[in-house]
Amino acid sequence: MNFLYDVWDDFLSLLFPRLCYACGNHLMRNEKLICTECYILIPRTNYHLDENNPVAQLFWGRCKIEKAAAFSFYNRASRIRSLIHNLKYKGIRDIGFELGRIYGTALFNSGFISGIDLIIPVPLHKSKLRQRGFNQSDLISDGLSEATGLPVTKEVLERRHVSDTQTRRSRYERWVNVKDIFNITQPSVIEGKHVLLVDDVITTGSTIEACVNELLKAEGVRVSVVALAAAVM
């Protein structure tokens, strides 16, 4: 029976090939979403092992952050970019959870998350959420939660405005654009807690900065930050 099943499986994969979402090569029977080569070759920043890493430095003098890190490097040719693209724009939700789980395991094993109480995803605006059907940061957070055991709290922070596409804006313009877009709805939930804020990609850091400043309105709160990828080196 197993043999017949395998033949049937191979036949199906000829008709409906399962491809790696990072490189486009065919997946082997035991591979899911990402091929083994990509899993190994996705360049890890290992920023979680260095408290003065470039992502942490990005926020120096801008907002008070305990620790900051990113899983991989974001650039035009990077495998993580293809993965995030497939997650956000092709709606392959499992990618978010899987990458969150992989990164969460590294964060857990290194002790990076020790002392952290809960995870908060960077929220999407309601209209964007309706349009996309999901928040990629929620999915990443769920994967991080699976690997670390930390709870995810999605109701503490809300996005009040839709920010338009930011690619052509200067850092100052982006900062003005995002400064007031977040709102803390239930500060009491995070009072005295150490929060891990989660985003998909960190570029200028202005979105994170706006979130952190809003979260810090809760008394005694401390904030750390992680993302799947960072465009800073």
Ligand SMILES: [Zn+2]
């Ligand atoms: Zn691949």
